[in-house]
Amino acid sequence: MAKKNDHDVVIIGSGAGGGMAAHTLTRLGVKCLMLEAGPMVDWERDRSLVNVHDLPYRGFGKPGRFPHVTQASEFDANLWADEKQNPYTYAENEPFYWVRIRALGGKMLRWGRASWRLSDFEFRAKDHDGYGENWPVRLADLAPYYDRAEPMFRVSGRNEGLPQLPDGKLLLDDSNDSVSVRRFIESCKKLGIPTTKPRRASGTLASSTNLLLPDALATGKLTVVPNAVVSRLSVNPDTGRVDGVHFVDRRSRRDYHVKARAVVVSASTLESTRLLLNSASRQHPNGLGNSSGALGRYLFDQFYIKNCIVCAVPEAKGGKGPRNLMGGGGYVVRFRNVDKKEKNFLRGYTYDFGSGGTPSAKLLPLYGEPLAKELENLRGAGFSMTAMGEVLPRFENHVSIDKDMKDAWGIPVLRISQKYGDNEYAMAKDAMESADAMCKGAGFETIAKHSTFVPPGESIHELGTCRMGSDPKKSVLNGFNQSHDVRNLFVVDGSSFVTGGAQNPTLTILALSMRASEYLAEGLRKGNI
Amino acid sequence: MKRRSVLQSIVGVPAAAAAMPAQTPVPSVGDQFPRLATVGVETVADSPRRFFTTEQFAALRRLADAIAPAAGGRPSANEAGVPEFLDFLIRESPAPVQKLYRDGLDRLHSESGRPIDETLAPLRTPWTYAGPSDPFARFLEQAKSDILQAAANSREWAESASRGRRGAGGMSNYYWRVLD
Numbered sequence: 221m222a223k224k225n226d227h228d229v230v231i232i233g234s235g236a237g238g239g240m241a242a243h244t245l246t247r248l249g250v251k252c253l254m255l256e257a258g259p260m261v262d263w264e265r266d267r268s269l270v271n272v273h274d275l276p277y278r279g280f281g282k283p284g285r286f287p288h289v290t291q292a293s294e295f296d297a298n299l300w301a302d303e304k305q306n307p308y309t310y311a312e313n314e315p316f317y318w319v320r321i322r323a324l325g326g327k328m329l330r331w332g333r334a335s336w337r338l339s340d341f342e343f344r345a346k347d348h349d350g351y352g353e354n355w356p357v358r359l360a361d362l363a364p365y366y367d368r369a370e371p372m373f374r375v376s377g378r379n380e381g382l383p384q385l386p387d388g389k390l391l392l393d394d395s396n397d398s399v400s401v402r403r404f405i406e407s408c409k410k411l412g413i414p415t416t417k418p419r420r421a422s423g424t425l426a427s428s429t430n431l432l433l434p435d436a437l438a439t440g441k442l443t444v445v446p447n448a449v450v451s452r453l454s455v456n457p458d459t460g461r462v463d464g465v466h467f468v469d470r471r472s473r474r475d476y477h478v479k480a481r482a483v484v485v486s487a488s489t490l491e492s493t494r495l496l497l498n499s500a501s502r503q504h505p506n507g508l509g510n511s512s513g514a515l516g517r518y519l520f521d522q523f524y525i526k527n528c529i530v531c532a533v534p535e536a537k538g539g540k541g542p543r544n545l546m547g548g549g550g551y552v553v554r555f556r557n558v559d560k561k562e563k564n565f566l567r568g569y570t571y572d573f574g575s576g577g578t579p580s581a582k583l584l585p586l587y588g589e590p591l592a593k594e595l596e597n598l599r600g601a602g603f604s605m606t607a608m609g610e611v612l613p614r615f616e617n618h619v620s621i622d623k624d625m626k627d628a629w630g631i632p633v634l635r636i637s638q639k640y641g642d643n644e645y646a647m648a649k650d651a652m653e654s655a656d657a658m659c660k661g662a663g664f665e666t667i668a669k670h671s672t673f674v675p676p677g678e679s680i681h682e683l684g685t686c687r688m689g690s691d692p693k694k695s696v697l698n699g700f701n702q703s704h705d706v707r708n709l710f711v712v713d714g715s716s717f718v719t720g721g722a723q724n725p726t727l728t729i730l731a732l733s734m735r736a737s738e739y740l741a742e743g744l745r746k747g748n749i
Numbered sequence: 750m751k752r753r754s755v756l757q758s759i760v761g762v763p764a765a766a767a768a769m770p771a772q773t774p775v776p777s778v779g780d781q782f783p784r785l786a787t788v789g790v791e792t793v794a795d796s797p798r799r800f801f802t803t804e805q806f807a808a809l810r811r812l813a814d815a816i817a818p819a820a821g822g823r824p825s826a827n828e829a830g831v832p833e834f835l836d837f838l839i840r841e842s843p844a845p846v847q848k849l850y851r852d853g854l855d856r857l858h859s860e861s862g863r864p865i866d867e868t869l870a871p872l873r874t875p876w877t878y879a880g881p882s883d884p885f886a887r888f889l890e891q892a893k894s895d896i897l898q899a900a901a902n903s904r905e906w907a908e909s910a911s912r913g914r915r916g917a918g919g920m921s922n923y924y925w926r927v928l929d
Contacts, residue, residue: 265926266925266926267924269921269922270922270923270924271919271920272919272921277841278834278838278898278903279920283841293922295923295924296923581894581897582890582893585872585873585874587816588815588817588818592821596821668875668876
């Protein structure tokens with residue numbers, strides 16, 4: 221039976237970072253209280269199979285409901301955070317697409333599951349090309365935690381021995397490639413470009429709700445409270461340390477407070493920073509733990525060029541190809557600026573590629589019967605690539621509190637400012653041209669290509685704004701995701717990233733959270749936190 | 750009407766059954782809440798046109814027929830109720846989308862004396878990510894996409910796909926209810 225204030229640590233958020241913190245801390249004997257802003261999700265009760273023609277808007281969704289969540293369909297619209305209840309602002313003509321889920325499990329209910337390690341090309345980026353800052357950790361520091369996180373999430377893939385894409389503890393994916401994929405890989409080899417299998421968490425559901433929280437609850441040391449919208453952290457006026465958490469019940473708007481010996485913030489990249497900025501006090505006038513002025517700064521994400529090239533595999537047209545011609549996909553590993561400095565940009569990019577499917581009708585300059593015939597001709601003959609590129613962390617890309625607007629619970633909202641720069645534009649152009657060369661080498665016919673990013677944020681890989689670092693004057697957190705200023709405060713989500721590479725960030729969030737939580741548990745045991 | 754007759758008309762109990770002197774024990778499965786068969790509203794009812802003018806609606810029907818005529822055993826966009834659906838969807842849409850459609854359909858109507866293929870020439874130019882700068886060409890691109898999606902997601906297309914095959918045609922997926 222749960223009791224009031226019978227816990228050591230309050231964990232804010234239940235996604236990758238919060239889920240792993242709960243899993244790690246409780247197994248080390250630490251009593252935790254988890255506060256999740258959204259409701260509990262019941263996969264049996266809350267969803268059912270429905271035909272698209274039985275939906276009120278035939279699958280289009282209610283117009284204007286999600287101006288920034290292009291991922292939301294009419295089927296899953298109720299799962300994404302409501303934009304009217306959770307507003308934010310940005311400068312005119314500089315849109316930021318902030319994509320959120322407020323429910324137990326967070327965005328892990330919908331993540332793409334791609335699970336790549338970062339390399340020392342990211343952790344030691346400044347050493348490599350002189351730009352920005354290094355992380356306070358190296359791959360060698362995080363590798364033991366990646367080693368444990370990958371089996372927990374049943375990550376499948378194939379190790380390649382590449383320094384820019386570290387090997388992992390993977391379920392071996394040694395499946396045969398289709399003929400079209402083999403042709404594409406051969407084309408890449410001739411261009412000196414490495415490829416590999418997709419590397420993904422497997423299983424029906426790969427979420428904190430089925431892989432992390434059940435074990436944590438089984439220890440008897442975790443209490444989970446849904447519908448708890450955290451508004452700010454309270455600070456002991458004598459010590460300047462965090463002593464509790466203020467939150468609002470999502471449904472009743474009634475406000476509450478719980479005490480804490482330590483707080484782990486993992487509310488998602490920008491929500492965590494918003495919370496610290498909203499927790500300013502006499503001791504921390506510019507935001508909690510913000511003596512450096514870095515809180516809110518160095519926002520970046522990963523740029524996406526969706527379907528930067530769409531091709532047809534000629535032999536597959538008209539359904540004439542052999543059965544093993546089409547299907548499957550893979551990943552093009554970063555190849556720019558690895559062994560030598562090249563091109564007119566820093567860092568690099570990667571691609572997901574897929575064989576099969578039918579190119580979209582919008583790409584074909586046809587209509588009526590000729591369009592129907594061509595779509596039939598191209599059925600299953602498509603090959604497409606999506607480019608994902610590293611975005612430089614820049615001081616001017618930042619978030620701040622917009623004092624003129626509050627959310628549905630009376631909490632001041634974020635104002636977000638992120639623009640891509642010359643480096644990203646140069647990289648995008650190169651990515652499109654390289655994709656074209658790879659596909660041409662494979663003998664594919666180009667139907668459409670482009671180099672236009674989706675708006676900042678749409679990749680759902682927003683990172684930074686509460687970054688780690690060795691220097692307390694330039695960073696918010698130390699090498700264990702612990703606040704430089706407030707030693708019982710930890711932030712364990714994507715906000716702590718210093719650089720992001722082009723690899724999907726979730727696996728690194730899991731590893732960082734596990735490492736930080738072990739450090740916190742040891743500190744609590746020794747009494748020095 | 751006598752009380753017993755009123756009750757019978759409400760609950761649908763046959764007079765003979767109502768007259769039975771004692772109840773037969775009900776199997777436990779009878780206590781489970783049954784999943785009753787229902788149909789979507791578009792199956793049984795029409796929705797009146799309320800947004801487009803008569804001329805705009807006629808132009809939309811002409812456009813829909815040009816973009817998605819009946820083909821390969823599938824009904825046309827008009828047979829799939831696409832113009833009526835778009836009248837509803839655009840009525841619910843943000844003002845810029847409404848203007849794009851209204852202006853585009855007015856232009857189509859004004860050119861109703863020309864062969865439709867001449868009017869739709871912008872749809873035969875290669876695709877670009879940025880899209881055309883000309884508002885009428887932008888309208889045609891948007892309308893092409895909307896007409897094709899509304900047709901593909903219609904009950905009529907699903908039924909045509911399921912004819913002669915096992916199982917139902919059309920796309921289905923998990924629908925998430927409002928979380929509370």
